[in-house]
Amino acid sequence: MTTATSSPSSTASPPDQDGSVRLQGVTKRFGDATAVDRIDLDVHSGEFLSLLGPSGCGKTTLLRMIAGFEQPDAGDILVGGTSVLRTPPHKRPVNTVFQSYALFPHMTVAENVAYGLRQKRVPRAEIAQRVRDALELSRMGSFADRSPQKLSGGQQQRVALARALVNRPRVLLLDEPMSALDRKLREEMQIELKLLQRQLGITFVFVTHDQQEALSMSDRIVVMQGGRIEQLGGTEEIYANPATAFVAGFIGKQNFIDAVAQPDGALLAADGVVSAAQADALVRHSARPGERVRAAVRAEAIAVTASQPTGSAVAGTLAGISFLGDAIQYVVVTDSGLELISRVAPSRAEQLTTGARVWCGWSDDALHVFAAPEPDEEAA
Numbered sequence: 001m002t003t004a005t006s007s008p009s010s011t012a013s014p015p016d017q018d019g020s021v022r023l024q025g026v027t028k029r030f031g032d033a034t035a036v037d038r039i040d041l042d043v044h045s046g047e048f049l050s051l052l053g054p055s056g057c058g059k060t061t062l063l064r065m066i067a068g069f070e071q072p073d074a075g076d077i078l079v080g081g082t083s084v085l086r087t088p089p090h091k092r093p094v095n096t097v098f099q100s101y102a103l104f105p106h107m108t109v110a111e112n113v114a115y116g117l118r119q120k121r122v123p124r125a126e127i128a129q130r131v132r133d134a135l136e137l138s139r140m141g142s143f144a145d146r147s148p149q150k151l152s153g154g155q156q157q158r159v160a161l162a163r164a165l166v167n168r169p170r171v172l173l174l175d176e177p178m179s180a181l182d183r184k185l186r187e188e189m190q191i192e193l194k195l196l197q198r199q200l201g202i203t204f205v206f207v208t209h210d211q212q213e214a215l216s217m218s219d220r221i222v223v224m225q226g227g228r229i230e231q232l233g234g235t236e237e238i239y240a241n242p243a244t245a246f247v248a249g250f251i252g253k254q255n256f257i258d259a260v261a262q263p264d265g266a267l268l269a270a271d272g273v274v275s276a277a278q279a280d281a282l283v284r285h286s287a288r289p290g291e292r293v294r295a296a297v298r299a300e301a302i303a304v305t306a307s308q309p310t311g312s313a314v315a316g317t318l319a320g321i322s323f324l325g326d327a328i329q330y331v332v333v334t335d336s337g338l339e340l341i342s343r344v345a346p347s348r349a350e351q352l353t354t355g356a357r358v359w360c361g362w363s364d365d366a367l368h369v370f371a372a373p374e375p376d377e378e379a380a
């Protein structure tokens, strides 16, 4: 899975093949529960799109419907502009890489990769060439004759990837393919997978509950909750402009502070000024005077200082300091009992000790403001 200069072209989809996926009003129910609820989504040909959300939000069900392992109760699914609802899974121009590799233990690596092509009675010489190409792409070329039982988890997952690529799918569906790997290996595979996707130009639809994984690889991210799309956007857009408090809370380490909009546009919380913005603040926050709002500010946007900064800041007591390697993390408990997390680059951190009175300050640009949740939403 490197950016090989001589890319094995016979495994890549021809660039003119349309690998777009269109979901129109797709719904899936299991008994009384609606796993996927009227989803409309256009996946562009050749893009890396991630479906991101907490456990049970419907990501896997959506992927399984594209693959053909589940049938929707309503709606349509088009691949390359053609409905695939009546096409059985093995005839759809898509392939899936699962969380568990499910390799045949009694076959060699090459035989595992060749298996699907043999079933389809592809000529022997073509199988050999395509298997070689697929193993080369997944950097497993030198393991062709090995038994899968003698491979590490990461290597087995590469074989599973080769087994999918050998079919030359227009769309590759990946269901948490790296969740069994340790962190370091996962980070390496993330880089390789992204490079491979660029090299092949195949559409990737990648399911994950790991926001860092989605941010590092995707062109666009779909954030899902309760079977519905909360937000669809580019990685930077999702990070910088979360559309809802749910998305804000799911991406990055977020602090939430409840506040009340003031007539001058400022936002005031129990412990201080959340937003000191005067001029266009009401418009920007779309909060009317007296309205309760929930402000969100990322850990990396909060500076912790011993003296009161100018602008927006709340006071509290420094309850904890931990070294995270690339950041120092502070836990500050405000006088009203709110816990705020700050992450500061070590080079920019002040010398502070636990128990000190401190200020948490931020720039108003770093603040996202949402409607305050209803009390019953809060309980749920």
Ligand SMILES: Nc1ncnc2c1ncn2[C@@H]1O[C@H](COP(=O)(O)OP(=O)(O)OP(=O)(O)O)[C@@H](O)[C@H]1O
Pocket (backbone or CB within 6 Å): 030, 033, 034, 035, 053, 054, 055, 056, 057, 058, 059, 060, 061, 062, 209
């Ligand atoms: N075969 C099934 N029978 C009954 N309920 C199901 C079935 N498959 C999924 N569900 C339910 O549908 C909902 C969505 O499940 P799904 O597996 O799609 O979520 P997910 O976001 O992929 O979660 P995870 O990250 O845990 O895999 C869940 O409430 C789940 O319990």
